[in-house]
Amino acid sequence: MRLKFPKAPIAAAAGLAALALSAPAAAQYRDEIRNDMSQCRSGGGPAIMVTVDGIKSSQGRLRVQSYRATSGEWLAKGKWLKRIEVAARGGTMTFCVPVSAPGTYGIAVRHDVNGNGSTDISTDGGAMSNNPSINIFNLGKPSYTKVGVPVGNDVKSIRIQMRYM
Numbered sequence: 001m002r003l004k005f006p007k008a009p010i011a012a013a014a015g016l017a018a019l020a021l022s023a024p025a026a027a028q029y030r031d032e033i034r035n036d037m038s039q040c041r042s043g044g045g046p047a048i049m050v051t052v053d054g055i056k057s058s059q060g061r062l063r064v065q066s067y068r069a070t071s072g073e074w075l076a077k078g079k080w081l082k083r084i085e086v087a088a089r090g091g092t093m094t095f096c097v098p099v100s101a102p103g104t105y106g107i108a109v110r111h112d113v114n115g116n117g118s119t120d121i122s123t124d125g126g127a128m129s130n131n132p133s134i135n136i137f138n139l140g141k142p143s144y145t146k147v148g149v150p151v152g153n154d155v156k157s158i159r160i161q162m163r164y165m
Helices: 007-027
Strands: 047-055 060-066 082-087 091-098 104-114 127-128 149-151 155-161
Touching: 047 060, 047 104, 047 127, 047 149, 060 149, 082 091, 082 155, 104 155, 127 155
Parallel strands: 047 155
Antiparallel strands: 047 091, 060 082, 060 104, 104 127, 104 149
16 A cells, blocks of 8 residues: 655745755854854864954954865855954954864955955055965965965964065
8 A cells, every 4th residue: 555645834844954055064164253262262162263464554344254275265254254344454464263163264354444344455454364475366365275274172372474565
């Protein structure tokens, strides 16, 4: 004897299961957080303590974003993991960027000097983990292999040098 099930409830259940499975994947991106330095104290990892040097002024906003250092995610639109955005302070600033698990990550920093939310090449600054060279040939997007920072279960400290035109 064969049992027959109505198709609509089965399709609805399958659709709900697919949504439930995809929600965590979507939730892993675009997490705006505050700069909580306590997460970079001993035993607070995994995290990246990012010291940004050479901030040219206390005007505008500074944004620090983390990405997985993979070809499909590094600097890909909407693929940033954590974002910290604060008022800029000239000189040096330090940030704690938690990561969800050990792995290889890239950090991108942007100084929006006039705070207009747009990139103004003549005034705004930028920088990336491992301080890769940026030139006309890579158009400001060096390979994920050049920016990747291996992070274990502890706090990894890095220094990034801001660059302005």
